[in-house]
Amino acid sequence: MEIKVLFTILISTIFINNYVLYQILGLCPFLGVSKKLDSALGMGLAVIFVMTLASFITYLVYKYILVPYDITYLRTIFFILVIAALVQLVEMIIEKTSPGLYQALGIFLPLITTNCAVLGVAVLNINSGFIDAEMGLLKSVIQGFGGGVGFTLALLLMAGIRERLELAEIPENLKGLPITFIIAGIMALAFLGFSGMKI
Amino acid sequence: MKQYWEELTKGIWKKNPILIIGIGMCPTLAVSTSISNALWMTLAATIVLVCSNILVSMVKSIVPGHIRIPIFITIIAAFVTIVELTLNAFQPAVYQALGIFIPLIVVNCIILGRAEEFANKNGIIFSALDGIGMGLGFGLTLTVLAMIREILGANKLFGLTLIPGMEPSSAMIIAPGAFFTLAFMLCGMNYINSRKKE
Amino acid sequence: MNNIVKPTLVLGLIALVASMALSHIKKITYPNILKQEKEKQERALAMVLPGYAVGDKVTVKVDGGDFSYWPAHKDESGAVKKAYAFITSSTGYSGDVVSMVGVDEAGTILGLSILQQGETPGLGARSVEVASKNTFWQTITGNAKEEGEMSPWFQQQFTGLNGKNKITIIKKGDWDPSIKDELLSRNAITAITGATITSRATIKGVEKGMDSLAKALEAASQAAPAGAQSITGGAR
Numbered sequence: 207m208e209i210k211v212l213f214t215i216l217i218s219t220i221f222i223n224n225y226v227l228y229q230i231l232g233l234c235p236f237l238g239v240s241k242k243l244d245s246a247l248g249m250g251l252a253v254i255f256v257m258t259l260a261s262f263i264t265y266l267v268y269k270y271i272l273v274p275y276d277i278t279y280l281r282t283i284f285f286i287l288v289i290a291a292l293v294q295l296v297e298m299i300i301e302k303t304s305p306g307l308y309q310a311l312g313i314f315l316p317l318i319t320t321n322c323a324v325l326g327v328a329v330l331n332i333n334s335g336f337i338d339a340e341m342g343l344l345k346s347v348i349q350g351f352g353g354g355v356g357f358t359l360a361l362l363l364m365a366g367i368r369e370r371l372e373l374a375e376i377p378e379n380l381k382g383l384p385i386t387f388i389i390a391g392i393m394a395l396a397f398l399g400f401s402g403m404k405i
Numbered sequence: 406m407k408q409y410w411e412e413l414t415k416g417i418w419k420k421n422p423i424l425i426i427g428i429g430m431c432p433t434l435a436v437s438t439s440i441s442n443a444l445w446m447t448l449a450a451t452i453v454l455v456c457s458n459i460l461v462s463m464v465k466s467i468v469p470g471h472i473r474i475p476i477f478i479t480i481i482a483a484f485v486t487i488v489e490l491t492l493n494a495f496q497p498a499v500y501q502a503l504g505i506f507i508p509l510i511v512v513n514c515i516i517l518g519r520a521e522e523f524a525n526k527n528g529i530i531f532s533a534l535d536g537i538g539m540g541l542g543f544g545l546t547l548t549v550l551a552m553i554r555e556i557l558g559a560n561k562l563f564g565l566t567l568i569p570g571m572e573p574s575s576a577m578i579i580a581p582g583a584f585f586t587l588a589f590m591l592c593g594m595n596y597i598n599s600r601k602k603e
Numbered sequence: 604m605n606n607i608v609k610p611t612l613v614l615g616l617i618a619l620v621a622s623m624a625l626s627h628i629k630k631i632t633y634p635n636i637l638k639q640e641k642e643k644q645e646r647a648l649a650m651v652l653p654g655y656a657v658g659d660k661v662t663v664k665v666d667g668g669d670f671s672y673w674p675a676h677k678d679e680s681g682a683v684k685k686a687y688a689f690i691t692s693s694t695g696y697s698g699d700v701v702s703m704v705g706v707d708e709a710g711t712i713l714g715l716s717i718l719q720q721g722e723t724p725g726l727g728a729r730s731v732e733v734a735s736k737n738t739f740w741q742t743i744t745g746n747a748k749e750e751g752e753m754s755p756w757f758q759q760q761f762t763g764l765n766g767k768n769k770i771t772i773i774k775k776g777d778w779d780p781s782i783k784d785e786l787l788s789r790n791a792i793t794a795i796t797g798a799t800i801t802s803r804a805t806i807k808g809v810e811k812g813m814d815s816l817a818k819a820l821e822a823a824s825q826a827a828p829a830g831a832q833s834i835t836g837g838a839r
Contacts (some may be wrong), residue, residue, distance in 0.1 A: 223697060228580055233430040234514055279490060279629050280622060282508045283482040287618070290475050319478070322431045322512040329508050333721060334698050379595040383427055384588045391584030395576065401800075438724035472610040476617050483621035487628050494635035497643070502728075504721055559725055565739040575797040578725030 208341060212348050219352030221400040225323045226360040227393055232323030236361055237386060239314065246365035249314040250358030254351065256296060256318050257327055260289050261350025264328040265336070265343050273337070285328045290319045327353045363393060412531050416538030422515045423546045424594045429515035432506050433547050434583040440563055443551035444544070445499045449492065449507060451540025453484045454516050458536035460484075461524040477520045478511065485510045515543060546590070553586050554578060643718070644703075648673065651688050651705030651714035663822065665815045672816055675705075686713060687820075691812030695720060695804035696727050702758075702808050710767035710813065715758050717805065727801035730757045757802075760792045766813045770806045772799065 225231045232253075239249040264285050272278045297315045301308045318324060327350050334349070336342040367389055376385050416422060422429050436446045460480050468476050489507050492500040500507065510516065519539055524532040552562070558577030560567050576582050648657050655675035662671045672689040685708050692701040698721040705713040722728045733755050737747040756778040764770055768790050775782055775793040786792060794802035 229697070230435040230580055230583060231431055231509075233434065234428065237427070237430065277622075277626075279486060280625060282486050282489065282511055283479065283618075283621060283625070285508075286478055286482050286511050287475070290478060319474075320512045320514055320517060322509050325512050326505060326509060329505050330698070333505065335692075379592050379599065380588075381595075384591040384595065387584045387588035387591065391581045391588065394579075394581040394584055398576075398579070398581070436724075442724065467613075469610050469613060472614055475614055479614070479617050479621055483625060486625050490625075490628055490632040490636075494632035494639065497639050501719075502724065562739045565737060565742050567739050569738055572796075575726060579723060 212341075212344065215345055215348050216352045217403070219349050220356040220359065221397065222403060224356040224360060224397050224400075225326065225353050226357055227390070227397045229326070231326040232321050232357055235314075235317060235321050236357075236364065236390075237383065238317075240361055240364040240368055240386075243362065243365045243369060245314075246361045247358075249317075250354075250361050252314045252318060253321065253323070253357050254354030256289075256293060256315075257324055257350040257354035257357075258347055259296070259350075260292055260324050260328055261331055261346045262343070263288055263292060265331060265346040268332060269337055269342075281329070281332070285325055286319075289324055289328070293319050323353060323357055360393065364389065409530070409534060412534040413538045416535070416540070416542035417545060418542070420539075421542040421546060421594075422518075422539050423543060424591060426518075428518055429513050429543060430587075432509065432513055433543070433550065434580070434587060436503060436506050437547055437551035437554055437583060437586075438578055439555045439559070439561070440548060440551045441499075442502055443547045445492075445496070446503060446506065447540065447544030447547055449488050449503070450510055450513060450516070450543060451537065452488055453481060453510055454519060454540050455533055455536035456484045457481045457516055457520055458524040458532040459529055461520045462527060462529050462532035465525050473525065474517075474521070477517060477525075481516055481520070482511045515539060550583075550586055550590065554582055558582055647703045647716040647718060648688055648705075650716045651703050652686055653714060655684075655686050655705075655713075657688065661819075661823075663819045665818050665822075670815045670819055672819060684708075687816055689812045689816050690718070691808040691815070693804045693808035693811060695722050696798070696800045697721050697723070700730070700801060700804045700808060702805060704761075704766070704809055704812055706766050706813065706816070710765050712761050712764050712766045712809070715761035715805070715809070717755075717758055720801070722798065722801045726795065727798040729795050729798065730801050730805065731755055732757065757792075757795060757805075760786060761805075761809070763787050764790050764792070766809055770809065772802055772806070774799075 219225070223229060226233065226236050235249055235253070240246050267284055267288055268278070268281065272281060272284060293315055297308075300315075331337075331346040331349055334345075336345045336349070339345060364386075368386065371385065371389075380388070418425075420426060423433050432446060432450065436442045457477070457480050461477055464476075464480075465473075485508065488510070489500075492503075492507065519535060523535045527535070554577050555561050556567065558573055558575060558579075560571050560573035574582075577586070652673075652675045655677045657673050657675045660671055660673050662669055664670070670689070672687050675686045675688065677684045677686070686705060688703055688705040690701065690703050692699040694700075699719070700717060700722070701719040702715055702717045704715050707713060717731050720728065720730060722730065741747050760778050760783075761770075764787065771789065771791040772794045773786070773789065773791045774796075777796070778786075778793050782793065792802065792806070
């Protein structure tokens with residue numbers, strides 16, 4: 207039973223409630239880093255990593271610091287600082303332990319602090335009622351992981367299309383952002399098909 | 406005097422944060438489902454933007470350079486929380502409607518971007534004017550977008566039905582409609598600007 | 604060393620000042636937030652139990668979770684009619700749909716009020732929509748008709764249905780008075796266009812809540828001898 211619930215959360219955050227294409231979160235990196243497939247993959251992996259960790263830590267911070275001291279109204283400030291510190295920490299650790307990975311992800315990490323999908327997932331974990339729920343921590347982490355995977359999926363699809371688009375003939379006024387948004391719209395329409403899924 | 410005017414109005418067209426610079430997309434697309442949401446979002450974001458611009462420009466000389474970003478974020482987050490508490494207390498319906506996008510004002514790139522790029526280098530008055538101008542530009546774009554989406558997606562304007570009995574296109578009210586509408590607004594902007602150059 | 608200590612101090616100081624300022628703002632706004640929430644609950648109780656005297660809230664453990672309900676009663680031509688209101692929730696499209704439901708002893712729903720939802724604006728969020736019958740043109744040309752009190756159509760169609768039987772969904776577009784009888788006879792609601800998940804979640808919440816209420820009442824009647832469990836708390 208519980209496995210089914212967890213699986214539902216995972217599938218629904220990746221496909222049905224895709225953060226980029228349904229909830230419209232994390233657009234800045236989605237537009238900024240989707241020009242090349244390999245940098246999109248790097249960004250995607252970094253986001254999955256940070257979102258999963260951020261879900262884990264913000265859950266603990268909320269449940270064991272903010273709620274007991276009755277300062278839940280400081281949620282936003284705590285979360286964003288936790289995320290900023292986390293991103294910094296991750297950057298430092300990766301730099302020390304794995305220079306190869308650092309070269310691949312390095313430049314994307316600082317950008318993640320202002321990726322609204324990361325703060326978004328932290329707030330959504332609270333709003334989904336996971337704090338008091340059974341196995342809430344696991345549910346939060348899965349929602350964070352699924353959100354990151356969904357983001358990466360959208361980013362990779364977009365990067366693949368945009369690489370081809372370089373060669374296409376596009377009306378002058380649609381070049382750049384407008385055509386990217388039209389593609390995003392068509393992708394979002396396609397992803398709506400998942401909403402009929404019964405799980 | 407002319408310079409003050411310049412700083413105030415540049416955000417509306419010449420340096421419109423959304424249409425020209427291309428930042429602050431998430432709240433723009435996500436809350437532009439109705440005009441009233443758009444107007445409240447504009448108000449909330451502009452208050453945060455102006456206040457944080459003023460405070461950043463006040464403290465810029467005592468902030469150590471390499472940790473300025475966390476400090477700016479803390480300042481912004483504090484103002485966002487003030488707005489959040491105030492809305493929750495006095496406009497609960499708006500608070501419910503905007504939902505998660507109120508805390509997400511913190512990561513609205515416009516606000517951090519203006520703090521870093523403008524308020525960190527300019528005086529208090531210019532920073533305040535820049536904040537108001539950018540807020541207006543953001544709000545204007547958001548409102549036009551919301552108007553198009555509300556008319557096509559809900560057959561409504563200000564929450565009132567336009568053509569009784571007509572079934573609206575609900576795709577316009579969800580994500581795809583947001584993307585398409587903004588795409589055509591950007592395209593129109595490009596067209597006007599390219600005509601001007603000629 | 605100094606370039607670690609100083610930034611930490613500055614950042615700490617700013618965070619401290621910010622939290623102090625915020626706790627002050629919170630002190631100002633908090634009474635209002637509480638008041639709003641209390642008023643919201645009272646409005647919801649009045650809406651789901653129209654005409655009833657509502658007793659004090661009872662919270663019990665059902666299936667390992669907390670379940671809250673309000674007993675209520677009304678005198679009707681000499682006989683005392685009992686009813687209950689409860690809060691229930693079910694997962695909708697994004698997050699929980701939390702609603703308050705009022706039922707009488709036969710299981711007939713007296714009213715339903717959605718307290719909290721985070722559904723898609725324009726689709727699922729229309730579950731709390733209060734639609735004006737006037738069009739935009741009528742309003743700006745000053746031809747608007749008086750409408751009296753407007754009520755949210757989606758929530759109102761639950762009134763009169765039987766919560767103990769299965770509530771079904773039929774897709775007939777927005778509710779209007781002409782389909783009211785058909786819906787009542789089939790124990791059904793009409794879903795919000797494009798938001799079947801939200802509609803289904805609301806029904807699921809009702810079913811779950813009815814189930815918990817039955818268990819809670821049974822436990823209460825076993826704990827107290829029959830007859831003594833009647834009404835906790837009087838009229839307010």
